[in-house]
Amino acid sequence: MTARSDGRAVDELRPVSIQPHFTEMPAASVLVRFGRTTVMCTASVDERVPRWMDRPGNTRGWVTGEYSMLPGATSPRFRREVSRGGLSGRTQEIQRLIGRSLRAVTDLEKLGPRTVYLDCDVLQADGGTRTASITGAYVALALACDTLLEEGVIAALPLTDSVAAISCGMLEGRALLDLPYVEDAAADVDLNVVMTGSGRLIEVQGTGEEATFTRAELNALLDLAEKGIGELSTLQQEALPDRLHFK
Amino acid sequence: MTARSDGRAVDELRPVSIQPHFTEMPAASVLVRFGRTTVMCTASVDERVPRWMDRPGNTRGWVTGEYSMLPGATSPRFRREVSRGGLSGRTQEIQRLIGRSLRAVTDLEKLGPRTVYLDCDVLQADGGTRTASITGAYVALALACDTLLEEGVIAALPLTDSVAAISCGMLEGRALLDLPYVEDAAADVDLNVVMTGSGRLIEVQGTGEEATFTRAELNALLDLAEKGIGELSTLQQEALPDRLHFK
Amino acid sequence: MTARSDGRAVDELRPVSIQPHFTEMPAASVLVRFGRTTVMCTASVDERVPRWMDRPGNTRGWVTGEYSMLPGATSPRFRREVSRGGLSGRTQEIQRLIGRSLRAVTDLEKLGPRTVYLDCDVLQADGGTRTASITGAYVALALACDTLLEEGVIAALPLTDSVAAISCGMLEGRALLDLPYVEDAAADVDLNVVMTGSGRLIEVQGTGEEATFTRAELNALLDLAEKGIGELSTLQQEALPDRLHFK
Amino acid sequence: MTARSDGRAVDELRPVSIQPHFTEMPAASVLVRFGRTTVMCTASVDERVPRWMDRPGNTRGWVTGEYSMLPGATSPRFRREVSRGGLSGRTQEIQRLIGRSLRAVTDLEKLGPRTVYLDCDVLQADGGTRTASITGAYVALALACDTLLEEGVIAALPLTDSVAAISCGMLEGRALLDLPYVEDAAADVDLNVVMTGSGRLIEVQGTGEEATFTRAELNALLDLAEKGIGELSTLQQEALPDRLHFK
Amino acid sequence: MTARSDGRAVDELRPVSIQPHFTEMPAASVLVRFGRTTVMCTASVDERVPRWMDRPGNTRGWVTGEYSMLPGATSPRFRREVSRGGLSGRTQEIQRLIGRSLRAVTDLEKLGPRTVYLDCDVLQADGGTRTASITGAYVALALACDTLLEEGVIAALPLTDSVAAISCGMLEGRALLDLPYVEDAAADVDLNVVMTGSGRLIEVQGTGEEATFTRAELNALLDLAEKGIGELSTLQQEALPDRLHFK
């Protein structure tokens, strides 16, 4: 059996780093790396809610995600979506996924009538950009909430759990964790999993790429994802102050 | 334990009908109903391939899906996406899902250098429009391929299996099959499954709607989906001539 | 003198059917057929008026039309306008025509400050889609008004007359009524007429297609249209309850 | 019976002027005035045909119109359509009308594989901008064809007749010719007629503005239009050299 | 040393004409010509301010510019920007420049909470369209302010100085004033200068066109521009009534 492209074990994450306070302007800024994949995740707070929420008596807030690839993130260059006349279906899918994932651990009532934007801008793309985005965005969200709490804008931390995400896939009959681009492009089945720190599922997206798969294969991939997300949760805790840890 | 909104058992499909030859203009036209949800699925053949495929020496074809809601499909009226300046993220996600699902059972080499468009236009929406679309689109695709074969345009049926889809969800702690709108809107967890007639998975999309779920719940939902898709596969066979059945 | 493509007399309509209550979601839903041309006309009521009308003291309502072809309505497939970046000039002309035609028989004061949307979605196109749309949309509008009246939302029926429309044209020197696509494409002159049930004109659009015509020819075509619209008015009455008939 | 707003007889045109050679850049440039309505009509020749015509063996040309209002043409200011995100339905209708009207008198075979653009830019708008545009555009087209002939680009004049257009309408029970804005806004019925110099109809567009009309009223308006177009044809001839006159 | 394309001295303006009251609809309308370059500049007053200014207590106004080329302004024809899907970068740069230039001499407080739109529509383009636009727009602005003053809408003239603009450039080692298209296209360095009637700079835009230049060359060009703008200021005064002159 051949080794993986980068020599990792089938259930091994790429080297992951989570660097908080990468820039100073937004409420929180995190640089996250899964191997060469590099995403700048920033959290910005807007003291308004989206139009559809903005009704008299509303007391809830909103958390939303935006995702974008910088042109130099890939080779060949990635053409900006603004030049193509709008967001691709893929980008919109990822944005919706980021938003849903973070909202699943946010108490929107405690957040109060404001919006937290989680902007995930991919500086370098080598597979797993959506899962790195969610993993980094959680850290940015936690730090931004911490600041709101410290400033007295909110009265209690509006988070109920942490959240992280990982991809895995079936390649030549093997279930592999955390696929870089070269493996992702060759995989028959692709599974993205979003999970809380306490091990509950938020999102399971399994896709046969012009292929099909069995329940057994799905289970093998879910096992891998669970292991990887456990490790990511630990790394998120290490990047955050104690007061933001969930037991 | 309270009954479902429409009195069905938890593992019971809504009344399903699949009516081929609904209109005469396209290569194939199917009207599919899952309860009140009504979708017109047409297959149109274009003797060209998409631009990105159109290279010298290309011998493969393409299958793609488009999805749209008619304004009168819902109450209140659904505003046309052309008037909003483009397709919503939701529409694009569904279109991509339809295309991937049908391509998973198509031998693009046997289809040859042409494109089959599967247009799924929702005449009435009451939950499960994407799964009804995939289920009906497969029948339209099979009929269109049959015509191409009959006309001698292609030499062999380019299908490897049938495909159908169903939604299920967790509502008040119960796993339910085939949710109408009223249940879908209240569900905590939503699972869409696309499967072949022979029981292999193509797509699994489980989402916690501001909620989370366990592996056990995921498995219960997958069991329900498997049962429902088995029944849909039988109904698809009944709507198609014998020569288009997979054993 | 050769017969018409489908054997009809020059002043004979295609088989026309008007099927009310085709779907259940909108205020009213009508399936209309002129031969193979099939249009789903729905009326949806919105308890707001357009922005430009929405001034303090406004007591009037609005009636507007939207028109769209489903991709499978034609062969070859009709590319969706949302994918082309906007409505074509032709579609906008037809939408404006539908709105004007229905407003000509509506008492907007009696309708009160609400909007009725008449959505005409062409399921199958074989010539005369705009005239079938107007003819079916009137029936949907009448049914929707009837419901508003029954529910006590309005105090009196806001209609002053019925309205129907038909196309005719000059082909090889003959004036023909109700052209299917094959005749329409070959015609030198094209006339669309919208008329009330009581025989008054609402709209006359005569166009030489890279050709010209005389006053005498215009008059011959208007005579044909008058006859056809008389017959359509009778069919509309048959599809509507007595209380919605104009003597 | 009250006089018209500007004291004209019911069948009298506003003062009309047609000034050829208004600018030097395009193939032909004409400034046309119907009262205060002022339109710059330019003809530009492009030695290509539209994409849909551009097939091997094509020998025909194309004539097309574009129409635009300058912001200062009206008071209050007319907001540019580029700022609104696209052409309004009204603008597209007028553009299509201009193109059809000019093509009706053009021999596209004799024009050869090139496109003549007729740009009608309204410098000042006071009713009748579409009819002034067609009337001026014809003069620009004739002059541009004359130049092509003189330069030897084409072998024969590709025109079969002249074309002019006028509006008329029913206002307080009277049929009036050539409505300025103040009359147009108050009219119950609006008729735009496009006719050749030899008196044949090209386009008849009669519209009840939330009103209806009779065959007798239509005929009265057509009589007025015929008279007005006869006078416009004479003015067009005076603006053109003898060699471009049709007897 | 060869003469200029049109025989002018290096520091000589083209024949300039400034014709006020060109049309009657907008608040003010000016036709300005720099040689063959012809621009219709209109000023329209809107009794609202832009959205971003519209806050409670706001007492200031706004002056903004829009710029557009008519299709017949150039040969070959200039394709409308509305057909290309939006304003080009060049058009937006010019619009911003026009707005800034006019605001530099406007007391927005005295203007009060209203907007003056300066629309510069190029009827014919032969180089220097942006400088002709600014020069003409100032005259339109002054006339519009004069009318507002006369009508008692404002209490004092909200202008602090006049403003005019000219282009110059380095061509074959010579500094030239007021370049027509043929010189502009060949120039190595291009300088646009906007200046007040009293000789103060508002805008200096010097650009090497795939070339570079020295401080000495920049100074020579600025000297030329100063001379030209002095002459334009005199012509502006001649086009305006005495009460609108700045000493």
Add this chain to the structure above:
Amino acid sequence: MTARSDGRAVDELRPVSIQPHFTEMPAASVLVRFGRTTVMCTASVDERVPRWMDRPGNTRGWVTGEYSMLPGATSPRFRREVSRGGLSGRTQEIQRLIGRSLRAVTDLEKLGPRTVYLDCDVLQADGGTRTASITGAYVALALACDTLLEEGVIAALPLTDSVAAISCGMLEGRALLDLPYVEDAAADVDLNVVMTGSGRLIEVQGTGEEATFTRAELNALLDLAEKGIGELSTLQQEALPDRLHFK
């Protein structure tokens, strides 16, 4: 006289850092900082030329710039331009400036028929983003050309000089170098200068912000800019290998 906001001398640059090889995917990647302003400049090579250049026999290349602000670059958050429906005028002006500035030092013939994209993505914005972008983009361009040379794609370095840029402005009567946001927003006059390493001007853009300025003030600002660009050129050399230095 009060000190500057950050205590710098009037003619002192902010701390500048230029970090090559920031990411690995594009041909070259540079992270440049002017104080808190942080821009990721990447150079990507596309072996095609723009459409308008792509004619038989073409042997020249193209250099173009794109500029974008990340949402988290500013506080409050900067809304993505793709969500607003297109690039703002400001962004387009900056993109055009970046492209022109880099082309002024590029021998497009030596570059050969390929395009170098210089993407300047602002990670953090605190004034001077366009000048930091140009300064960093030059380093990325030089590194990308070096790689092309090394790989034998091109035969000689296609650069004729280095290029850098700086802003300065008049604030409370003083000429200041390299304005951060707080000074930029308050300045009366703003000057952006692009210059080569050998001291020749490429671009001079001086703007009175609702203010005017004198020739003397312009000269004082140009002197400051010259000093600052001299220092930036030295820093660029330090970031580049010797073989890429111009004496």
